[in-house]
Amino acid sequence: MKRDSQIFDLIQAECQRQTSGIELIASENFVSNSVMEAMGSVLTNKYAEGYPGKRYYGGCQIVDQTESIAIERIKTLFGAEWANVQPHSGAQANMAVLLTCLKPRDVFMGLDLAHGGHLSHGSPVNSSGILYKPVAYSVEEATGTINYDKMEEVALRERPKLIIGGASAYSRDWDWKRMREIADKINAILMGDISHPAGLIARGLLNNAVQYCHIITTTTHKTLRGPRGGLILMGKDFENPWGLTTPKGEIKKMSQLLDSAVFPGIQGGPLEHVIAAKAVAFGEALSDDYLNYITQVKKNAQVMSQTFVDLGYKVISGGTDNHLMLIDLRQKFPNLTGKLAENTLVQADITINKNMVPFDSRTPFTTSGIRVGTPAITTRGLKENDMHLIVELLDDVLSHIDDTNTIEKVKKKVNQMMSTRKLFAW
Numbered sequence: 001m002k003r004d005s006q007i008f009d010l011i012q013a014e015c016q017r018q019t020s021g022i023e024l025i026a027s028e029n030f031v032s033n034s035v036m037e038a039m040g041s042v043l044t045n046k047y048a049e050g051y052p053g054k055r056y057y058g059g060c061q062i063v064d065q066t067e068s069i070a071i072e073r074i075k076t077l078f079g080a081e082w083a084n085v086q087p088h089s090g091a092q093a094n095m096a097v098l099l100t101c102l103k104p105r106d107v108f109m110g111l112d113l114a115h116g117g118h119l120s121h122g123s124p125v126n127s128s129g130i131l132y133k134p135v136a137y138s139v140e141e142a143t144g145t146i147n148y149d150k151m152e153e154v155a156l157r158e159r160p161k162l163i164i165g166g167a168s169a170y171s172r173d174w175d176w177k178r179m180r181e182i183a184d185k186i187n188a189i190l191m192g193d194i195s196h197p198a199g200l201i202a203r204g205l206l207n208n209a210v211q212y213c214h215i216i217t218t219t220t221h222k223t224l225r226g227p228r229g230g231l232i233l234m235g236k237d238f239e240n241p242w243g244l245t246t247p248k249g250e251i252k253k254m255s256q257l258l259d260s261a262v263f264p265g266i267q268g269g270p271l272e273h274v275i276a277a278k279a280v281a282f283g284e285a286l287s288d289d290y291l292n293y294i295t296q297v298k299k300n301a302q303v304m305s306q307t308f309v310d311l312g313y314k315v316i317s318g319g320t321d322n323h324l325m326l327i328d329l330r331q332k333f334p335n336l337t338g339k340l341a342e343n344t345l346v347q348a349d350i351t352i353n354k355n356m357v358p359f360d361s362r363t364p365f366t367t368s369g370i371r372v373g374t375p376a377i378t379t380r381g382l383k384e385n386d387m388h389l390i391v392e393l394l395d396d397v398l399s400h401i402d403d404t405n406t407i408e409k410v411k412k413k414v415n416q417m418m419s420t421r422k423l424f425a426w
């Protein structure tokens with residue numbers, strides 16, 4: 001069959017874009033050749049509704065093994081008793097947990113979306129906000145950090161059935177122990193969405209969410225450096241003291257309820273090629289090389305945020321404990337929007353995303369902030385010294401936002417810097 005050059009030429013162009021630029025989007029990463037190979041394998045041809053050993057289709061004897069390996073590896077990585085690796089994405093994993101734990105219009109609590117929370121934690125345009133009743137906790141304006149006393153006040157007042165910790169744009173560690181104490185006071189379920197810092201948590205560089213949360217969700221493609229996807233974990237399976245039921249009204253263990261919420265609750269056939277790629281990525285994440293990598297991700301982020309501060313930028317909360325930071329542009333450039341910063345930096349082959357900052361005076365479409373992170377550039381082998389250079393290049397562009405000469409000069413330096421760096425780590 002003739003090669004579809006219309007599409008494959010574009011894939012080649014995207015490969016060139018990724019290779020020649022500096023990727024600072026905190027939620028992105030570059031997977032290994034092995035992860036890529038598993039994703040592009042014949043496993044995409046297989047239907048496998050159900051779970052290993054209990055499928056609705058014949059011929060699942062091989063994918064039963066790849067899926068079981070993925071489950072065992074992720075359990076080992078997090079020291080967890082139970083896992084479901086089928087969610088197609090992080091949002092799907094969250095949707096399955098909400099379907100398990102809540103009835104329509106039940107109250108749940110998550111971080112304010114304008115303060116770094118995620119759409120699937122209660123946005124009015126997401127199923128979480130359409131079907132259920134979200135209430136929010138927030139960060140303090142003065143410190144940019146979560147005030148757990150105030151979180152407790154909201155919890156005691158609103159009595160949510162489920163509390164969600166975790167965020168898309170929060171650079172500090174989470175006090176999971178304190179959150180569990182708050183949840184226990186009102187007999188709520190605590191869910192930790194560790195989509196962003198999963199790799200740091202897995203390798204012991206941040207507080208252990210698995211120890212304190214009843215349920216954990218995560219994406220697999222951010223710091224975990226796997227294929228696009230999601231999963232659900234439990235440190236310990238529960239007998240379900242909350243009396244949660246299946247749609248037929250049967251009270252079952254949490255693991256059974258979560259499994260049936262993923263399939264058939266919200267999904268059909270699992271993506272077995274992606275699940276095999278997850279298994280490969282989890283295997284990599286268990287290695288010493290990955291520990292070195294994720295340790296460097298954190299070091300790079302700390303150097304990067306300090307360099308921003310040294311150049312006069314306001315980093316929300318003053319720094320970072322993880323792989324990302326949120327920058328309020330208003331301190332250094334009162335008239336510069338996140339949108340213009342994003343669009344101009346792209347011209348210099350530096351990719352970031354505009355982001356609301358807490359108590360933002362602008363809309364989500366313009367924003368006063370940008371979010372940057374180090375997972376992708378660390379995969380490409382960049383170290384502390386490179387972080388200084390990158391922030392200086394970024395600052396050069398933002399300080400000369402209308403100057404095409406500067407943008408062109410920075411772009412050349414960016415392309416030069418990345419020209420010797422392989423895209424794939426392994």
Ligand SMILES: Cc1ncc(COP(=O)(O)O)c(C=O)c1O
Pocket residue numbers: 027088089090091092094118120166167168193194195196219229230
């Ligand atoms: C905290 C958090 N949860 C969930 C998601 C959703 O993941 P996905 O895009 O895979 O649905 C994201 C994605 O950015 C996230 O940051």
